[in-house]
Amino acid sequence: MANLYVRAAPTTDLNRNTEWFTYPGVWSTYILILFFSWLMVLSIFACSPGMAWTVVHLSHFFVTYQFFHWKKGTPFAEDQGIYNRLTWWEQIDSGKQLTRNRKFLTVVPIVLYLIASHTTDYQHPMLFFNTLAVFVLVVAKFPHMHKVRIFGINADQ
Amino acid sequence: MIIPYLTALTTYFSYGLLFAFGQLRDFFRKSVDWWSASTLQGYAPICLGLEDFYIRRLYLRIQDCFNRPISSPPDAWFDVVERVSNDNNKTLKRTTKVNRCLNLGSYNYLGFAAADEYCTPRVIECLKKYTPSTCSTRVDGGTTILHTEMEECVANFVGKPAAIVFGMGYVTNSAILPVLIGKGGLIISDSLNHNSIVNGARGSGATVRVFQHNTPSHLESVLREQIADGQPRTHRPWKKIIVVVEGIYSMEGELCKLPEIVSICKKYKAFVYLDEAHSIGAVGKSGRGVCELLGVDTADVDIMMGTFTKSFGSSGGYIAGSKELIQYLKYTCPAHLYATSISAPAAQQIISSIKVVLGEDGSSRGAQKLARIRENSNFFRSELQKMGFEVLGDNDSPVMPIMLYNPAKIPAFSRECLKRNVAVVTVAFPATPLLLARARICISASHSREDLLKALEVISTVGDMVGVKYFPAEPNKQQVEVGQVKKVD
Numbered sequence: 001m002a003n004l005y006v007r008a009a010p011t012t013d014l015n016r017n018t019e020w021f022t023y024p025g026v027w028s029t030y031i032l033i034l035f036f037s038w039l040m041v042l043s044i045f046a047c048s049p050g051m052a053w054t055v056v057h058l059s060h061f062f063v064t065y066q067f068f069h070w071k072k073g074t075p076f077a078e079d080q081g082i083y084n085r086l087t088w089w090e091q092i093d094s095g096k097q098l099t100r101n102r103k104f105l106t107v108v109p110i111v112l113y114l115i116a117s118h119t120t121d122y123q124h125p126m127l128f129f130n131t132l133a134v135f136v137l138v139v140a141k142f143p144h145m146h147k148v149r150i151f152g153i154n155a156d157q
Numbered sequence: 158m159i160i161p162y163l164t165a166l167t168t169y170f171s172y173g174l175l176f177a178f179g180q181l182r183d184f185f186r187k188s189v190d191w192w193s194a195s196t197l198q199g200y201a202p203i204c205l206g207l208e209d210f211y212i213r214r215l216y217l218r219i220q221d222c223f224n225r226p227i228s229s230p231p232d233a234w235f236d237v238v239e240r241v242s243n244d245n246n247k248t249l250k251r252t253t254k255v256n257r258c259l260n261l262g263s264y265n266y267l268g269f270a271a272a273d274e275y276c277t278p279r280v281i282e283c284l285k286k287y288t289p290s291t292c293s294t295r296v297d298g299g300t301t302i303l304h305t306e307m308e309e310c311v312a313n314f315v316g317k318p319a320a321i322v323f324g325m326g327y328v329t330n331s332a333i334l335p336v337l338i339g340k341g342g343l344i345i346s347d348s349l350n351h352n353s354i355v356n357g358a359r360g361s362g363a364t365v366r367v368f369q370h371n372t373p374s375h376l377e378s379v380l381r382e383q384i385a386d387g388q389p390r391t392h393r394p395w396k397k398i399i400v401v402v403e404g405i406y407s408m409e410g411e412l413c414k415l416p417e418i419v420s421i422c423k424k425y426k427a428f429v430y431l432d433e434a435h436s437i438g439a440v441g442k443s444g445r446g447v448c449e450l451l452g453v454d455t456a457d458v459d460i461m462m463g464t465f466t467k468s469f470g471s472s473g474g475y476i477a478g479s480k481e482l483i484q485y486l487k488y489t490c491p492a493h494l495y496a497t498s499i500s501a502p503a504a505q506q507i508i509s510s511i512k513v514v515l516g517e518d519g520s521s522r523g524a525q526k527l528a529r530i531r532e533n534s535n536f537f538r539s540e541l542q543k544m545g546f547e548v549l550g551d552n553d554s555p556v557m558p559i560m561l562y563n564p565a566k567i568p569a570f571s572r573e574c575l576k577r578n579v580a581v582v583t584v585a586f587p588a589t590p591l592l593l594a595r596a597r598i599c600i601s602a603s604h605s606r607e608d609l610l611k612a613l614e615v616i617s618t619v620g621d622m623v624g625v626k627y628f629p630a631e632p633n634k635q636q637v638e639v640g641q642v643k644k645v646d
Contacts (some may be wrong), residue, residue, distance in 0.1 A: 001417070004163070005159045005160065005161055005162065006160055006161075006162050006165065007158070007159055007160075008158045008159075008160050008593075009369075010158075010348060010349070010369050010371075010372070011348065011366065011369070011590075012348050012367045012369050012375075014348070014355075015270070015590065016586065016587050018498040019590055019591070020169075020172075020590065020592055023160075023592055024160070024162075024166065025160075025162060025165030025166050025169060025592075026169060028166060029165075029166050029169040029170060029173075031334065032432070033165070033170070051451060072204070072206065073205065073206050073207055073208065074206045074207070074208070075208070075210035075211045076208065076209075076211040076212070076586075076587055077204070077208045077212075078352075078587050081208070084206070086203060105229065113325060117303060118284065127633070147577040154504040
């Protein structure tokens with residue numbers, strides 16, 4: 001494993017906030033973090049695997065919604081605020097829709113939902129919360145929702 | 158760039174962890190601050206949202222690795238002032254202790270940074286005769302005979318009919334691009350261009366497109382797409398197209414693929430703007446820069462820009478081009494019309510150092526310096542690669558970044574080297590992409606062979622300790638031979 005090398009192709013993305021997502025190894029790291037957090041939840045709470053997946057799915061929902069779809073702008077000031085009105089999701093791939101990265105990020109919550117519902121045997125109330133979470137996340141990632149602020153929630157002053 | 162896969166995974170994880178901790182601390186800070194009353198009611202916050210997150214939570218933790226003050230001229234060995242922190246690196250205080258360290262970070266390519274036997278007496282004489290500042294802009298009263306002599310000297314050295322010199326290198330790029338091109342024009346710049354070019358391009362009002370770093374095929378496809386499309390909404394043809402590239406990229410140490418780029422630009426009738434900040438004086442047989450090294454005729458490059466801070470030990474920047482271009486710049490460029498002209502001693506340093514490089518001072522020191530920097534860079538780079546470090550950059554380039562990747566290795570490498578009296582510059586975000594943190598080494602002609610060997614020893618020890626030898630080291634053939642000879646005896 002230590003002898004495996006990957007070649008990093010130079011990107012044309014000037015936005016330093018999003019260009020790290022174009023380098024190799026991001027998708028694997030994302031999946032590995034989800035898997036290890038499931039193991040951690042299982043060991044800390046000593047609950048059933050299904051509950052652990054539900055916990056991972058819901059916390060994934062909160063974390064990704066906050067950082068991908070709620071927080072706007074970039075964590076540094078060098079770009080002089082040109083991305084201040086855009087959330088991270090709207091910034092990646094310079095706003096181009098339906099790229100490979102976007103498709104991957106849309107599939108991950110759906111797969112998590114399927115695993116969580118399957119391992120809890122589709123029981124309520126877990127099914128209700130899981131479905132709500134995946135519905136909100138997937139709708140937020142639609143191409144039609146690019147730069148849309150429903151009822152002015154999270155719009156600028 | 159070749160990254161070991163496990164390193165990529167651990168680097169993402171480390172940054173994720175640092176980010177998570179930063180958010181957690183911010184959350185607690187916000188809750189604590191909500192309880193204490195603020196004295197400024199009704200004022201807008203200075204930083205909008207998360208703007209200063211990177212500075213507060215990531216940069217300040219390792220602040221002692223950057224901005225180190227020095228107290229001597231930046232020669233091959235210099236004095237680094239020690240700093241202490243009582244609150245975990247949030248504030249640093251200078252002490253009176255200094256360490257004599259080997260300088261591997263200054264852009265001192267030809268060794269003119271310290272006192273030179275030809276340049277310094279002339280500069281001091283000039284300082285006494287002309288005083289430090291001209292106190293005026295070029296058009297008012299700031300053009301002395303030194304300025305005209307210097308511009309001729311620079312134009313001859315670079316190989317162009319005329320040149321114009323400004324007091325500051327950054328300003329040269331950011332004030333010239335808006336003058337050369339405006340709305341309705343197109344600037345195509347390399348993705349790793351310096352901030353001054355990005356600033357100048359944004360300030361010009363022209364449309365800016367970026368092509369993949371040093372990839373002439375991508376430049377050609379971007380040019381074809383843009384010429385076919387035309388201006389953004391009207392689709393009219395572009396008024397002017399300028400392609401901006403650098404001679405040596407300061408963060409990669411790579412040379413630009415100039416012959417291919419120039420031929421593509423000639424084919425599609427775009428202008429070429431070459432920024433030789435790091436390559437003028439440092440590469441090429443007689444020091445004339447990347448055009449000489451790669452065999453490109455200077456008449457093919459329309460605008461050549463460079464700075465005097467790196468190889469000439471002075472300050473300021475120049476633009477060299479045809480006589481009509483320079484005459485035009487002299488009436489329109491705001492840096493020429495409104496900014497104070499370059500100070501006279503700095504101009505004298507430029508003239509004297511160019512004379513030394515060309516051998517016009519009567520000695521062969523210029524040629525010796527050029528040969529030494531080439532030997533030093535090639536020796537150092539090949540030794541580092543033999544040890545197993547991932548070193549970027551082409552042969553003959555005096556800039557060599559050693560890849561670190563993980564955020565924790567940046568302060569570790571920097572502090573351990575400083576403990577052993579070697580001062581290196583580590584570069585992290587935002588000057589480089591988030592994951593590609595590196596330690597950048599700049600070789601100078603004033604480094605002797607002993608200095609380089611000491612540096613290699615220290616870097617090897619620190620590299621082992623920190624774990625940056627990502628490639629397998631080549632076995633030392635000489636040792637094996639000596640062992641065999643001993644056995645025979």
